[in-house]
Amino acid sequence: MTEPLDEEEYERPRLGSAGPVRVRVPAKINLHLHVGPVRPDGYHELVTVYHAVSLYDELSARRGDRLTLTMEGEGAGELTLDDDNLVLRAARALARYTRRQPLARLHLRKQIPVAAGLAGGSADAAAALVACDALWGTNLGRDELAVVARDIGSDVPFLVLGGTALGTGRGEQVSPVLASGHSWHWVVAVAGVGLSTPTVYRELDHLRGDGAAPASVGAPDTLLAALRQRDPAVLAAALGNDLQDAALSLRPELHRTLDAGHDAGALAGIVSGSGPTCVFLATDARHAEALAKELVDSGSCRSAQPVHGPVAGARVV
Numbered sequence: 001m002t003e004p005l006d007e008e009e010y011e012r013p014r015l016g017s018a019g020p021v022r023v024r025v026p027a028k029i030n031l032h033l034h035v036g037p038v039r040p041d042g043y044h045e046l047v048t049v050y051h052a053v054s055l056y057d058e059l060s061a062r063r064g065d066r067l068t069l070t071m072e073g074e075g076a077g078e079l080t081l082d083d084d085n086l087v088l089r090a091a092r093a094l095a096r097y098t099r100r101q102p103l104a105r106l107h108l109r110k111q112i113p114v115a116a117g118l119a120g121g122s123a124d125a126a127a128a129l130v131a132c133d134a135l136w137g138t139n140l141g142r143d144e145l146a147v148v149a150r151d152i153g154s155d156v157p158f159l160v161l162g163g164t165a166l167g168t169g170r171g172e173q174v175s176p177v178l179a180s181g182h183s184w185h186w187v188v189a190v191a192g193v194g195l196s197t198p199t200v201y202r203e204l205d206h207l208r209g210d211g212a213a214p215a216s217v218g219a220p221d222t223l224l225a226a227l228r229q230r231d232p233a234v235l236a237a238a239l240g241n242d243l244q245d246a247a248l249s250l251r252p253e254l255h256r257t258l259d260a261g262h263d264a265g266a267l268a269g270i271v272s273g274s275g276p277t278c279v280f281l282a283t284d285a286r287h288a289e290a291l292a293k294e295l296v297d298s299g300s301c302r303s304a305q306p307v308h309g310p311v312a313g314a315r316v317v
């Protein structure tokens with residue numbers, strides 16, 4: 001973490017924009033999530049393939065004489081405006097990094113459900129970095145913003161980048177894996193109540209420690225090759241998530257959601273990251289529409305919506 005500066009060391013911000021700056025940021029799913037051993041710092045070593053999908057939060061930033069945040073939309077009422085708020089943490093981290101005062105009026109419109117395995121909070125942090133960078137005229141560029149992002153959360157650098165990317169380390173080391181221009185069609189089926197990410201990692205450790213170790217997805221080579229083939233049936237066979245058994249152990253009712261997707265004709269279904277959202281692969285946009293409707297009708301999830309990916313990371317719009 002960057003050390004906080006004393007007030008007098010701060011520069012008044014040179015405003016890059018009069019504002020408002022509007023930033024749109026996507027949710028992520030993990031097409032491949034291999035969870036390795038626990039590291040000395042308590043995080044698990046990961047190899048993951050992140051994929052940004054067309055479900056967005058939006059953050060606007062205006063000039064202000066303090067740092068303030070207001071929120072509306074999906075799950076906004078559950079979030080507090082304390083030091084744990086990822087938007088405020090991100091704005092302060094960028095201000096410290098660029099030796100400025102964190103002065104901005106921020107407003108967040110949420111559509112990405114909270115604690116759903118879709119990295120909504122990380123997305124909002126990435127949006128705050130991009131919005132404040134534009135408002136303050138700090139012009140760090142995506143690679144440097146991704147460096148600031150690492151201290152905020154493991155998923156945050158990916159949400160700055162977007163697209164499809166390989167994540168290693170604790171997930172914070174990201175590199176793009178392809179830019180083929182091909183779109184994939186998915187349905188995200190959201191559960192009523194979120195799951196805590198640390199609880200799901202602990203459950204995996206517990207399952208592994210029991211000796212009834214769930215099989216691991218191994219290396220991402222098959223998945224990466226499948227992405228290059230652009231064939232949804234091939235991709236369907238390559239999707240995998242080591243956190244799935246842990247999420248299912250904590251939420252057995254997710255079996256019903258996965259079964260409903262299968263019965264409705266999805267090419268494949270997996271838990272998204274730490275869950276409890278389930279994500280289903282469709283052949284095309286129409287198939288995704290039909291699947292989403294059937295999933296809602298099945299009553300096995302709170303809502304289901306078609307999305308596509310990959311899409312760009314946090315962007316000024």
Ligand SMILES: C[C@@](CO)(OP(=O)(O)O)[C@H](O)COP(=O)(O)OP(=O)(O)OC[C@H]1O[C@@H](n2ccc(N)nc2=O)[C@H](O)[C@@H]1O
Nearest residue numbers: 043044046117118119153154155170171197198201273274
């Ligand atoms: C599981 C994943 C998959 O992409 O995301 P979600 O599906 O929850 O969105 C990520 O690993 C979550 O990333 P993120 O939500 O940024 O996690 P962080 O804030 O860095 O860490 C939250 C907690 O998750 C656990 N954690 C996270 C990353 C990691 N490589 N090993 C871990 O054990 C630790 O308990 C940590 O204290």
Ligand SMILES: Nc1ncnc2c1ncn2[C@@H]1O[C@H](COP(=O)(O)OP(=O)(O)O)[C@@H](O)[C@H]1O
Nearest residue numbers: 085086114115116117118119120121122124197
């Ligand atoms: N702006 C924010 N949006 C969502 N969650 C936030 C935010 N700020 C802090 N959080 C906290 O981050 C945690 C993880 O949320 P989120 O990123 O939505 O889920 P997940 O890690 O499952 O993808 C939640 O417990 C939530 O309280």
